Amino acid sequence: MKARELNNLGVPKGPVMKIALEAVKNAAKDGNKQAEMRERISAVVATPDSFTADPIWGTLASKLAGVFEAQARYIGREDPAPWKQWGDGLEAGAVDQMVNACKLPVTVSGALMPDAHQGYGLPIGGVLATKDCVIPYAVGVDIACRMKMTVLDLPVETLNKDQDRLRNAIERETLFGVGAGFRKKREHDVLDADWTVSPITKLNRDKAWKQLGTSGSGNHFVEFGVLTLDHEDLGLEAGTYLALLSHSGSRGTGAAVCSHYSSLAKEAHPELPRELSNLAWLDLDSEAGMEYWAAMNLMGEYAAANHACIHHAIKKNLSVDVLLDIENHHNFAWKETHGGEELIVHRKGATPAGDGVLGIIPGSMGTPGYIVRGKGVEASLRSASHGAGRRMSRTAAKAKFNWKEVKRFLDQRGVTLMSAGLDEVPMAYKDIEEVMASQQDLVESVARFDPKLVKMAKAGERPED
DNA sequence: ATGTCC
Numbered sequence: 001m002k003a004r005e006l007n008n009l010g011v012p013k014g015p016v017m018k019i020a021l022e023a024v025k026n027a028a029k030d031g032n033k034q035a036e037m038r039e040r041i042s043a044v045v046a047t048p049d050s051f052t053a054d055p056i057w058g059t060l061a062s063k064l065a066g067v068f069e070a071q072a073r074y075i076g077r078e079d080p081a082p083w084k085q086w087g088d089g090l091e092a093g094a095v096d097q098m099v100n101a102c103k104l105p106v107t108v109s110g111a112l113m114p115d116a117h118q119g120y121g122l123p124i125g126g127v128l129a130t131k132d133c134v135i136p137y138a139v140g141v142d143i144a145c146r147m148k149m150t151v152l153d154l155p156v157e158t159l160n161k162d163q164d165r166l167r168n169a170i171e172r173e174t175l176f177g178v179g180a181g182f183r184k185k186r187e188h189d190v191l192d193a194d195w196t197v198s199p200i201t202k203l204n205r206d207k208a209w210k211q212l213g214t215s216g217s218g219n220h221f222v223e224f225g226v227l228t229l230d231h232e233d234l235g236l237e238a239g240t241y242l243a244l245l246s247h248s249g250s251r252g253t254g255a256a257v258c259s260h261y262s263s264l265a266k267e268a269h270p271e272l273p274r275e276l277s278n279l280a281w282l283d284l285d286s287e288a289g290m291e292y293w294a295a296m297n298l299m300g301e302y303a304a305a306n307h308a309c310i311h312h313a314i315k316k317n318l319s320v321d322v323l324l325d326i327e328n329h330h331n332f333a334w335k336e337t338h339g340g341e342e343l344i345v346h347r348k349g350a351t352p353a354g355d356g357v358l359g360i361i362p363g364s365m366g367t368p369g370y371i372v373r374g375k376g377v378e379a380s381l382r383s384a385s386h387g388a389g390r391r392m393s394r395t396a397a398k399a400k401f402n403w404k405e406v407k408r409f410l411d412q413r414g415v416t417l418m419s420a421g422l423d424e425v426p427m428a429y430k431d432i433e434e435v436m437a438s439q440q441d442l443v444e445s446v447a448r449f450d451p452k453l454v455k456m457a458k459a460g461e462r463p464e465d
Numbered sequence: 466a467t468g469t470c471c
Contacts, residue, residue: 142467178468
């Protein structure tokens with residue numbers, strides 16, 4: 001019997017499901033037939049209290065009784081927390097998730113960015129301010145997923161005249177794919193940090209080391225392109241520059257941190273109705289909350305180190321100097337003061353846009369991205385989008401597009417694609433210009449970046465070893 | 466976005 005079937009019989013998803021599956025296994029061992037089990041589970045769900053002494057169903061019954069009692073005691077808040085959205089025609093699922101997030105008793109306010117789409121718990125592009133607690137799924141699976149751009153002291157013409165040199169640097173200095181790790185590990189000071197702050201980071205330190213400097217999969221990329229400044233800024237004269245841009249996060253270790261603490265958060269909040277369960281939080285003064293906060297911050301340093309390793313290795317490979325470095329997280333939570341109150345601000349796929357704060361908003365492999373300067377708008381909790389946002393699901397994109405038309409699109413724009421999946425093609429993304437236009441009150445554009453040589457994970461790419 | 470377990 002599977003979780004889905006148990007759920008249909010009334011067993012709630014979450015920590016109880018594991019216990020239910022265990023009970024089913026024991027019942028089967030004891031010779032119970034499927035039909036008997038189904039009947040018995042329905043009975044346990046209906047009146048758990050009368051089964052707490054049962055040798056097979058007792059543990060499940062007690063746990064269910066506790067969960068149902070907690071759910072019965074739960075009273076939703078009367079007025080949802082205020083929130084505002086940027087951009088029109090946002091995905092209904094994303095808006096629903098934002099509405100739900102503002103029903104949490106711990107939410108103070110929220111904002112939805114113009115690249116929003118549906119995620120686990122909080123939508124991607126969701127910003128949520130809470131009081132004294134952190135929501136693992138409002139930070140996201142890829143904790144501290146971030147952008148880094150390095151402007152290189154290398155002629156823009158290198159992109160055409162010596163493309164193989166650039167291609168070789170990307171090929172040699174980072175790895176793509178789920179589970180990808182270096183045989184010959186990279187070195188970085190982040191390895192000297194305290195990895196014992198959480199059992200998860202302690203357990204995964206070696207994997208994190210192997211994956212240091214790798215890029216992963218999904219929408220992650222490493223690319224060279226042309227940075228164009230219309231005006232003197234960032235310490236650079238107006239003109240065009242060769243720049244390296246990377247997008248990736250905390251790899252397997254960050255995902256493990258998210259998964260572990262999200263489970264603990266769900267256990268701590270069995271009262272939450274189903275549509276809010278992925279938004280379960282940890283109090284910052286609880287042991288789990290303190291551990292998560294420390295682990296999240298370590299993942300912040302680790303993700304920054306990943307980008308640092310990639311950029312350092314590529315720069316060294318090319319033997320060039322760096323003119324400028326810009327970077328920012330977009331999946332993270334910060335302690336910030338808003339309206340005179342210290343809040344925990346979660347930005348899940350949203351760029352920090354405090355007054356004068358620099359950030360990077362990429363478009364797609366074939367469309368421009370922008371270096372932006374935040375305007376510190378409070379209504380957005382000083383945030384902006386983290387990209388163009390998907391126009392359609394990955395499945396839909398794979399069914400709709402083919403490489404021939406993508407190649408034509410990229411050729412027209414002078415983009416060379418080293419590798420990627422069809423689900424990441426530019427046509428699967430919203431128009432970045434429209435997205436930027438809908439958030440011009442949040443950020444000003446400082447410079448434009450046009451990708452020219454792009455590497456992403458191949459479809460279904462697996463690690464070599 | 467990640468990588469594993471009934």
